[in-house]
Amino acid sequence: MKSVLVINSSAAREGSVSRLLVEETVERLLEANPFAKIVRRDVGEHPVPHLTVDTLNGVRGTPVTDAEKRARVLSDALISELREADTIVIGAPMYNFGVTTALRSWFDYVLRAGETFSYSSAGPKGLLSGKRVIVIESRGGLYSEGPASAVDFQEPYLRHLLGFIGLTDVTFVRAEKIGYGPEARDASLRQAKLDIAALGDNLPVAA
Numbered sequence: 001m002k003s004v005l006v007i008n009s010s011a012a013r014e015g016s017v018s019r020l021l022v023e024e025t026v027e028r029l030l031e032a033n034p035f036a037k038i039v040r041r042d043v044g045e046h047p048v049p050h051l052t053v054d055t056l057n058g059v060r061g062t063p064v065t066d067a068e069k070r071a072r073v074l075s076d077a078l079i080s081e082l083r084e085a086d087t088i089v090i091g092a093p094m095y096n097f098g099v100t101t102a103l104r105s106w107f108d109y110v111l112r113a114g115e116t117f118s119y120s121s122a123g124p125k126g127l128l129s130g131k132r133v134i135v136i137e138s139r140g141g142l143y144s145e146g147p148a149s150a151v152d153f154q155e156p157y158l159r160h161l162l163g164f165i166g167l168t169d170v171t172f173v174r175a176e177k178i179g180y181g182p183e184a185r186d187a188s189l190r191q192a193k194l195d196i197a198a199l200g201d202n203l204p205v206a207a
Contacts, residue, residue: 008091
């Protein structure tokens with residue numbers, strides 16, 4: 001492992017569970033690979049602009065206007081960060097049963113035909129491969145099992161988007177029930193940290 005791309009998407013700073021666990025994960029990665037390059041992209045604090053009628057062709061067409069060209073430059077930069085990383089850590093809190101709009105906008109810029117996926121008669125093909133993804137999910141309720149699993153529009157969506165561009169080696173670490181009170185929150189954090197520590201057995205170690 002030589003390069004880690006770290007993406008935070010929480011709109012919160014203090015008290016953000018996903019941010020805390022992302023840093024826990026980065027620390028574990030650096031324990032195994034102390035010389036790994038860490039590249040950070042905080043779309044929660046510095047959002048990727050939503051695509052609009054003025055910028056859409058910068059990502060999905062041929063950029064002509066200044067706004068479209070700026071969108072293309074940003075898309076190129078985000079895709080370059082993905083290509084250069086061999087490990088990707090994504091902090092993905094659940095907002096209203098799905099991902100944050102900040103994370104969705106990031107995907108809007110990196111899912112680009114001919115760059116991260118292609119179409120053919122056989123269907124779409126992801127063009128990024130050989131990378132490991134660790135997704136930190138924070139959730140106020142319990143969605144991994146039970147009745148609420150039917151409205152989990154977060155994890156299946158993330159798995160599909162990542163797989164669509166060829167990122168299929170994905171591990172999800174869930175911190176659930178954090179809205180159930182202090183004791184439940186603390187228990188959830190402890191378990192999530194144990195799950196992150198368990199990843200150490202499978203982390204690539206620098207030679």
